[in-house]
Amino acid sequence: MTNQITKYQRFVMMNPVIQFFKLIYLSLKVLLVVAGGHGGTRG
Amino acid sequence: MSKIVILGAGISGHVAASHLRRKLGKEHEVLVVSPNSNYQWIPSNIWVGVGRMKSKELLFPLTPLYKKKDIGFKQAKVVSFHPEGDATESKPYVLVEYVDGEVKYKKEKVNYDYLINSTGPKLAFDLTEGLEPGTNKAYSVCTYSHAEHAWQGLEVLINEMKNGKKAKILIGTGHAKATCQGAAFEYILNVEQELRRHKVREMAEITWISNEYKLGDFGMDGMLLSYENKTMPSFEMVEMVFRDRGIKWILGAAVTKIEDGIAHYENLEGEYKFENYDFAMLIPSFAGHEFKAFDKNQNEITEKLFKGFMLVDADYTVKPYENWSVKDWPETYQNPSYPNIFAPGIAFAPPHAISKPRKSKNGTDITPAPPRTGMPSGITAKIVADNIIDSIKLNGVSLNHKGSMGNMGAACIASAGFGLTTGSGISITTYPIVPDYEKYPDSQGRQLGKTFGEIGLAGHWLKLLLHYAFIYKAKMKPFWWLIPE
Numbered sequence: 001m002t003n004q005i006t007k008y009q010r011f012v013m014m015n016p017v018i019q020f021f022k023l024i025y026l027s028l029k030v031l032l033v034v035a036g037g038h039g040g041t042r043g
Numbered sequence: 044m045s046k047i048v049i050l051g052a053g054i055s056g057h058v059a060a061s062h063l064r065r066k067l068g069k070e071h072e073v074l075v076v077s078p079n080s081n082y083q084w085i086p087s088n089i090w091v092g093v094g095r096m097k098s099k100e101l102l103f104p105l106t107p108l109y110k111k112k113d114i115g116f117k118q119a120k121v122v123s124f125h126p127e128g129d130a131t132e133s134k135p136y137v138l139v140e141y142v143d144g145e146v147k148y149k150k151e152k153v154n155y156d157y158l159i160n161s162t163g164p165k166l167a168f169d170l171t172e173g174l175e176p177g178t179n180k181a182y183s184v185c186t187y188s189h190a191e192h193a194w195q196g197l198e199v200l201i202n203e204m205k206n207g208k209k210a211k212i213l214i215g216t217g218h219a220k221a222t223c224q225g226a227a228f229e230y231i232l233n234v235e236q237e238l239r240r241h242k243v244r245e246m247a248e249i250t251w252i253s254n255e256y257k258l259g260d261f262g263m264d265g266m267l268l269s270y271e272n273k274t275m276p277s278f279e280m281v282e283m284v285f286r287d288r289g290i291k292w293i294l295g296a297a298v299t300k301i302e303d304g305i306a307h308y309e310n311l312e313g314e315y316k317f318e319n320y321d322f323a324m325l326i327p328s329f330a331g332h333e334f335k336a337f338d339k340n341q342n343e344i345t346e347k348l349f350k351g352f353m354l355v356d357a358d359y360t361v362k363p364y365e366n367w368s369v370k371d372w373p374e375t376y377q378n379p380s381y382p383n384i385f386a387p388g389i390a391f392a393p394p395h396a397i398s399k400p401r402k403s404k405n406g407t408d409i410t411p412a413p414p415r416t417g418m419p420s421g422i423t424a425k426i427v428a429d430n431i432i433d434s435i436k437l438n439g440v441s442l443n444h445k446g447s448m449g450n451m452g453a454a455c456i457a458s459a460g461f462g463l464t465t466g467s468g469i470s471i472t473t474y475p476i477v478p479d480y481e482k483y484p485d486s487q488g489r490q491l492g493k494t495f496g497e498i499g500l501a502g503h504w505l506k507l508l509l510h511y512a513f514i515y516k517a518k519m520k521p522f523w524w525l526i527p528e
Binding site: 002003004005012013014015016019020022023026027029030031032033034035036038039040041042 | 282450479
């Protein structure tokens with residue numbers, strides 16, 4: 001069954017207060033992924 | 044003293060030049076050769092394409108910055124590569140041709156100790172008949188000038204819609220092997236939001252057309268990602284967003300020809316179809332620049348340097364999809380024939396696609412090419428710069444810095460609409476970019492947790508913050524190097 005964006009999800013997505021905290025969380029999470037190092041794959 | 048020549052001043056070339064200059068003493072020369080006089084932060088072009096940002100906000104002239112930072116700059120394009128020099132020039136060199144000013148058309152041999160080829164892609168509009176930005180009602184957002192044209196075209200259409208015109212908008216990829224679906228994805232969502240802002244959304248039918256087999260492939264074979272408290276394939280997430288925005292889609296489509304308001308395409312079923320439109324934005328194929336290379340006796344040795352894009356330390360052996368391995372992907376971006384030549388970013392030839400290759404019933408290859416734009420471009424350029432710096436300091440070849448796209452994370456902060464309180468973004472991170480099926484066999488080659496998606500206003504704010512942060516970094520303002528690639 002296709003997922004749908006519910007009214008509640010839309011409220012959360014567009015609420016500036018909730019999204020402000022989401023921004024902090026997101027920034028840290030993105031930073032962890034992209035600045036978390038990189039390397040080779042051939043051992 | 045060493046001389047490092049960098050071809051191209053896009054994300055990759057500029058990152059390499061910046062790091063080399065910062066870490067190398069003034070006795071070493073850093074020289075950038077680029078036909079473009081401006082640096083542009085390409086990810087923000089989509090906002091220029093919907094009239095929400097001016098070009099001047101995402102570009103700045105390179106000459107004053109490079110002069111201030113003691114980086115040499117020649118506004119010229121590369122003509123040919125001569126990695127062994129020739130009868131009159133003992134050092135390796137590139138032949139360049141100036142493109143501006145009094146020296147326009149003048150050719151010059153630029154020698155080097157190390158060469159970084161970061162020339163990016165040739166935007167191969169010519170590979171799709173009739174696809175040329177600003178003609179046949181079809182546009183591009185690949186450069187800021189293309190994006191400006193796109194906004195001019197869209198603005199006219201919006202005004203016509205305000206006067207009652209019903210319109211069809213087509214956005215996606217314009218070639219069977221195009222890449223950069225992410226940019227088109229951002230653009231279609233931004234266009235949809237702008238139509239709502241102008242209160243003409245109900246007048247438009249918006250359609251996504253793409254060479255992807257499934258929505259959310261993005262040239263990376265899609266991904267299984269964490270979304271809220273569940274695990275969701277990327278195609279489901281994109282389908283959810285498209286349904287929410289009332290966007291239709293056509294998949295597995297190889298656009299072959301553009302006429303005035305008509306896009307002809309072949310699909311994986313082998314059917315030849317067409318789609319009418321009043322406004323289209325189609326990403327072209329990205330191709331190599333068709334450079335030629337010569338040895339010291341002027342014999343052509345192009346095959347030692349190029350296979351469309353530049354050959355690097357990848358495994359280019361032709362093998363079936365089932366035998367593809369993450370280990371095929373390059374780690375140092377060094378040319379195997381000439382160890383003082385490197386090609387980070389889009390300039391390196393990928394060993395194969397990331398998405399599973401597919402053919403139409405007529406035998407036409409319809410497969411997205413692998414993306415190497417944005418973050419991977421910056422990271423690979425820094426790896427190359429660091430290896431060159433070590434090699435110079437150690438007076439020998441050093442390749443300790445490695446960064447395979449199979450062991451590298453990337454974030455795609457896709458704008459889904461502009462606006463401080465009404466904007467939206469779809470933030471997707473992927474680790475690794477090239478799936479590693481040995482390490483992560485149960486999650487489609489990617490590490491769940493590090494591969495996640497988020498939708499909401501925060502994504503727009505983050506994309507906007509990154510815009511300002513990366514322009515600050517590119518301008519090499521104080522502590523710029525603390526901002527990661």
